[in-house]
Amino acid sequence: MxxxxxxxxxxxxxxxxxxxxxxxxxxxxxxxxxxxxxxxxxxxxxxxxxxxxxxxxxxxxxxxxxxxxxxxxxxxxxxxxxxxxxxxxxxxxxxxxxxxxxxxxxxxxxxxxxxxxxxxxxxxxxxLALPEVGDSHLWLAEGLAVYVEGIARAQFGNRDAADVWAEDRRSMPLGLPRAGEGGVDQPLSWGRTYWGGALYCLQADIAIREQTANRVGLQTALRAILKETGGYGFDRDIAEVLRIGDRATGTHVMYDLYQRIRATPQTADLDSMWTSLGVPNDPKTQAFDDRAPLAAIRAAITAPPNEGLPRS
Ligand SMILES: [Zn+2]
Known part of the structure; x- marks a missing residue:
């Protein structure tokens, strides 16, 4: 074959x-x-x-x-x-x-x-944009592919942002660890590999934007990782990759979040995250809450990069 x-x-x-x-x-x-x-x-x-x-x-x-x-x-x-x-x-x-x-x-x-x-x-x-980080870190490769696909298409006008958030809201619970499961560096289920990885990306995106007054997000980190590593044709250690992303945003978000989840299963309060972002139960039929505390971050994530700058 x-x-x-x-x-x-x-x-x-x-x-x-x-x-x-x-x-x-x-x-x-x-x-x-x-x-x-x-x-x-x-x-x-x-x-x-x-x-x-x-x-x-x-x-x-x-x-x-x-x-x-x-x-x-x-x-x-x-x-x-x-x-x-x-x-x-x-x-x-x-x-x-x-x-x-x-x-x-x-x-x-x-x-x-x-x-x-x-x-x-x-x-x-x-x-193609992430270097080879090894099979034991498939959650990062697949999580990024899942997370970026929706956002990149929304930024380009190829997919409604409401559809992206609806899928995230519906599917990210699949990425939470179940009883008896370990951290992300242990063997993972399909749900934790794909949607657990995507949840890591969303949590990192939010945290980077919170720490930089919504000036930059995960996209800035991923562009730097591609530029400095050359992408999927090259092997890199996962810690090195995450540190490249962190240097580009001036934070420690990607590396620190990985350290928290690598050996220990971490639950996340998804309901309060959606409420903070202003994402309703069914984004395809219900309005987003633009007065939610992280509404500007939600809007910036799916806005084209030059439109994602915070308003003064
Ligand atoms: Zn894939």
């Missing part, structure tokens, strides 16, 4: 040593943005007929992630699309064995509308 990707990766490794890195000639289509190149292989004849809408989807997803991070988070990535029955996107996987690769399964009947609502490719592209 891995032979084919390894062949592509080997070809790309050779190309990367050339003066001008690019896609192999067998590529179906190639996208560039900034200094980045995305080599797209469509490994299904029926799916290949939809190349124009697939290209639009990949281009939009890449721009969403680039807008969040200030640039697309990898100089060169292979995207392999495999077909399946039906419509929509199901399943994605990002690997860094020897070259960065995103593998996606896409329905052969998929429409442009379904692709416009897709979250999976944005999630996978967010993985």
């Amino acid at each position: 891995r032979a084919y990707p390894l062949v592509i990766a080997a070809v790309l490794a050779l190309l990367c040593t050339a003066a001008h890195a690019g896609c192999p000639s067998s590529v179906n289509t190639e996208l560039t943005l900034g200094g980045s190149t995305l080599c797209v292989f469509i490994e299904d004849d029926a799916l290949a007929k939809r190349q124009p809408i697939l290209r639009t989807w990949i281009d939009r997803s890449a721009h969403i992630v680039a807008a969040y991070y200030g640039k697309f988070p990898a100089p060169l990535v292979v995207i392999r699309l495999r077909g399946r029955e039906g419509s929509g996107v199901s399943g994605g996987r990002t690997t860094n064995y020897s070259g960065l690769m995103i593998q996606m399964r896409v329905g052969r009947e998929t429409t442009a509308e379904a692709l416009a609502a897709d979250w999976v490719l944005v999630h996978e592209m967010v993985h």
